[in-house]
Amino acid sequence: MVFRLFFGCGEGDDIAEPAISIRGLAYRYRGQEKPALDGVDLDVAEGEFVVVMGPSGAGKSTLCTTLNGLVPHFFRGRIDGEVEIRGRSTRDGKVGEFAREVGLVFQDFEAQLFSTNVALEVAFGPENFSVERGEMKRRVEGVLGRVRLEGFEGRQPATLSGGQKQRLAIASVLAIEPRILCLDEPTTDLDPVGKLGVFEIASELKERDDVTLIVVEHETEETLEADRIVILREGRVVTDRPAREVLRDVELLQESRIMPLGVARFFHEMGLWQGQLPLTPAEGLREFRQRGWQIDAGRHRELVAEDAEREEGYGEALIEVEGLSHRYPNGVVALEGVDLAVRRGEFLAVLGQNGSGKTTLVKHFNGLLEPTEGSVRVEGKTTTEQGIRTLGQTVGYVFQNPDHQIFSDTVSDEVAFGPKIRGLEEAEVEERVKEALAAVGLTGYEEEDPFGLTKGERQRVAVASVLAVRPEVLILDEPTTGLDYAEQRSMMDLVRRLNESGSTIIVVTHTMWVVAEYAHRAAVVRDGRVVLSGVVREVFAEEERLRDASLRPPHIVSLGNALGHTVLSVDEMLRVAGKGER
Amino acid sequence: MDPFLYLDRDTFVHRLDPRTKMFLLVGAFVLAFLFLNPLYGLVVLAAVLAFGALARSLSNLGRIRFILVAIALVTTALWCIFASGETPLFLFVELEALLYGIGVALRISTTIIAGMIFLSTTRNEEITTGLVKLGIPYRFAFAVSTALRLVPAVATTGATIGQAQRSRGLDLDEGGVLERVRKRVPLLIPVFVSTIRSTNIFSMALESKGFGASPTRSYFLHLEMTRRDAIVLVVVALLLAVALYLRFAGYGGLEGVTR
Structure with a gap:
């Protein structure tokens, strides 16, 4: 050291x-x-x-x-x-030669795993360098231990969870011993x-x-x-x-x-100078106590009251899920006994770790999947009797990767696709495109080529193309993945505006600060069951149970929890914290 | 979804050397194409299926059952129409033409099923290593196994994209042939874009793991021809010899068909 x-x-x-x-x-x-x-x-x-x-x-x-x-x-x-x-210039050698020195793991771990089992995936690098078999075996074992994938040697990479896949991608590079x-x-x-x-x-x-x-x-x-x-x-x-x-x-x-960092920003806003700023919730808690600051319980009650008032404001139940189970054709049980209701005007976050079943759950809402057992009703009628095409009018679904749906030459053609296919007249289609592009802040982009836009902008095109059908409910699968902070903020601000203007929003995500700051309610999915659901403030107060579902609230929420009052953002913390000099 | 056809089971067939399995596959092709008589064809198909059952790999056939049935029906029907024979059966169809159609359908189905069993029991890496041991250059062998992997991977991406477009109201099963082709444009473009993108990352990842960095290469999988392989090879060789003898002795053909 x-x-x-x-x-x-x-x-x-x-x-x-x-x-x-x-x-x-x-x-x-x-x-x-x-x-x-x-x-x-x-x-x-x-x-x-x-x-x-x-x-x-x-x-x-x-x-x-x-x-x-x-x-x-x-x-x-x-x-x-x-x-x-x-000491050696990268101009002077092939990529393969530098691979021995530098292990590079790419963001898209799915695309870099290609073997039929974990051990072979890890062995690929050493094979290329003609490492002798006994040594190769030793390395595979050692490296898998290091990324905590012991005992997974024979598993197929496709069957691993996201975190395991990423660790495998790291292991496959580490085996070259860079x-x-x-x-x-x-x-x-x-x-x-x-x-x-x-x-x-x-x-x-x-x-x-x-x-x-x-x-x-x-x-x-x-x-x-x-x-x-x-x-x-x-x-x-x-x-x-x-x-x-x-x-x-x-x-x-x-x-x-x-x-x-949430904790740092809070103390910064409270007027501490830079050198003193605590960074983690633990450091923040110590600082908070040492300074003798207090949480104003009265102001915190106001926050809770605002939550309750919002709860009152929702309309009737739009989506009702009863005893829903789903089994995939290969026998895997993805959902089991799920009960859930989404009311008009809600902003619901469906949370859970990779592979918990959260996407499977919401795919039932627009009829992409049908229940193996139980029922899903949208506006009173089961999804099975309505079918995906009719449901598409009520429930819009924005997929995680915008590149999975964009195919047109211009932004306006892309957005017009939904209304056109539903047989609307040209004037009406034009009107809808204009309205949808305005809603996502892309007015003026009509003639742009969608493939030339940034990821954040393509994401917006995808949202606009769903909005153009004017659905009551908007489902967004991981809308912030792959965006930077500013893009995430502007995306979520957009979603919030849509919610405020009447859309019911369902967001599937594991970005916790997004849930804390934007969603009203949260449902936590774990191993195919909804293990926790309610107002976000109540859900995020249960740190232990979140951790069981591989989730962890943002730092500022943890700090609040440690102080006995759940807050959801730095701004809320600033509202309830007092310097307490009486 | 599973990008591989390989079924990780511990059976006699799985334990065979990939080279033996390649020979078996070629043997199955020869047998399938040797006989036109549907009765003989059925025997070959039964043998292939029995082998698949031994390998506990028939479940994969479920994935392609639609294609299998479709090809069999279409082939039979086409030959009923286009071939002619001597014995009238019904309408304009003759018995020989029907038998010929069934024979050809059996050939095609048997080859597909045999290929499927091969892929279900042989790892991608085993195919690569086996080909290399047979004297094929590594780069070419690797390209073969990558191509084999690409097909199911593209199918998986295609399924996701299909869901995304159906959610937007695209109905693929409506309209005439041209209309249906046109409707698939929203699927094809994103499939191309995604595939090109992930292939690009894949090749970067290969380079970054030292693919082709050194002139020689070692193999994690150790291939060895055992006595088991020898027995299987001898049995299959004998079977082929008997079949060839039968065919040249005049059995298993089909008389009286004109195309």
């Missing part, structure tokens, strides 16, 4: 060669006008843990692919500057406990094996273990400082379109 710190601090010292040295790196993909990277300088010392953050399009993934030479060897484009891995490991947004598709698992493993690798870690991450709560945080914007490094220092700089994070 001491040595590592020593080497880590010595800028440009000649005692130890840095693991990674990047000088004046610029890269422009062929056919792009703007460079993806624009003059990056970065040194990473042996054994360091660096987190790279920044908004979408800042060049984070490109930076990752420069580390093993995919840029410039795999992609076409123009490169300037130098990337050296332990000294540097680069993970590109390893936790984007994972539930909170799955995220934690990946970071625990990363920390262990650093501690035990002195592996140098570069991790791209956009959720601030996951970055606490890092040594350094590097923030990229428009292809440039704008910040490169010790992690805790960056995390305390609330204003810098907000400027960089990164969500600040």
Whole structure:
């Protein structure tokens, strides 16, 4: 440890060669006008843990692919500057040669797993390097132990949960025994406990094996273990400082379109100066108590009363689920005995870990799936008698990946598809397109090619195309996945506006702050059953039971819970917290 | 959904060397195409099915039952119409033509079923390694196994996309042939886009794991021809010899059909 710190601090010292040295790196993909990277300088010392953050399009993934030479060897484009891995320029060798030094794990773990069982997946790397069989077996065993997948050797990767798949992807790279490991947004598709698992493993690798870690991450709560945080914007490094220092700089994070830590932001707003800011709920609790601050119980009762008032305001039950069970053709029971009602005007979050059955549940609401047992009624009639086409008028469904539905040449054609197919007249269709695009803030994009838009914008096109049918209920499956903080905010603000203007909203997600700040009610699915449901405030008060379902409330909620009063956002905390100087 | 056809079971067939299974597969093809007489064809099909039952791999046939039945019916019907024979049966259809149709349908079904049993009992990696041991260059063998994997993977993506478009009101089962083809455009474009994207990531991941980095390569799977393989190979070789003898002695053909 001491040595590592020593080497880590010595800028440009000649005692130890840095693991990674990047000088004046610029890269422009062929056919792009703007460079993806624009003059990056970065040194990473042996054994360091660096987190790279920044908004979408800042060049984070490109930076990752420069580390093993995919840029410039795999992609076409123009490169300037130098990337050296332990003293060797990536220009001077093939990607395969650098694979020995740098293990690269991509964000999309589904696309990188291709073997028929876990052991073979892990062995693929060593096979390529002609590692002898006995040694290969030893490595497979060792690496699986390290990512906690012992005993999974014979399992098919497709049958693993999201977190397990991501850990397998890491293991398959670790088996090559690289000294540097680069993970590109390893936790984007994972539930909170799955995220934690990946970071625990990363920390262990650093501690035990002195592996140098570069991790791209956009959720601030996951970055606490890092040594350094590097923030990229428009292809440039704008910040490169010790992690805790960056995390305390609330204003810098907000400027960089990164969500600040809830606890830090709360104390910042309460007027503490930067150096004093606590970061974790535990640190926050200590600080709160030491300062003798109080939660104003009266103001907290106001919050609870507002929740109750909102509950009163809902209309009749639109979707009624009774004793719903679903068995897939291969015999897997995905849902069992689910009872649930969604009233008109509600904003419901369906929560649960990867593979818990939450998506299966909501797919019953628009008739994509039919109950094996029990019934689902929409506006009083069962989904089975209505059929998917009729139900589509009442229940709109926005799929997780917008690229699974977009196919038109222009945005307006895409949005017009739903109304047209339902035989509406041209004038009416035009009217609907205009209205839907306005609702998602894409007025003026009518003639754009949807494939040229950013992920956040494509997501909006997908929402607009569903809105154009004017459904009563809007289901959104993981609407914030793959978006940066600013895009997530604007997406959820949009959903909130739709809810306020009368739509009933059902969001499937495991992004906990989104639930806390936007949803009214939450239903927690675990192993195919709804184990917890109610007003979000009540659900998030049950931290233990959430953890059983692999969920973890945001830091600020945990702080409130520890103080005996559940709050759902920093703003609520500011409302109820008093400095208590009487 | 499961992107592989392989069924992880511990049976006699699963334990055979992939090279033996490849020989078996070729043997099944030869047998299927040797005889036109539906009676003989049925015997071959029964043998293949029995082998599949031994491998406990017939459940995969359920996945393709629709295609199997459709191909069999269409083939039989077409040959009934287009082939002619001597013995009138009903309307314009002759007995020989019907038998010929059934014979061809059996051939096709048997080859498909045999292929399915092969894929259900042989790991993708075993196919690769087996091909390499037979002298095929690794890159080519890997390409073969990747192609085999791609088909079910694309089918899975297609199913998701189909759900997304049906949710938007797309009804695929309405209208004439042209109309139906046109209606599939909303499915095809996203399938292409997603497949190209994930193939791109896949090839980056391959490079990043050192694919082709060193001229030689080791294999995690250890292939070994055992006595079991030898017995199976001898039995199949004998069977083929007997079948060839029978065919050349004039059995198993079909007389009186003109195309």
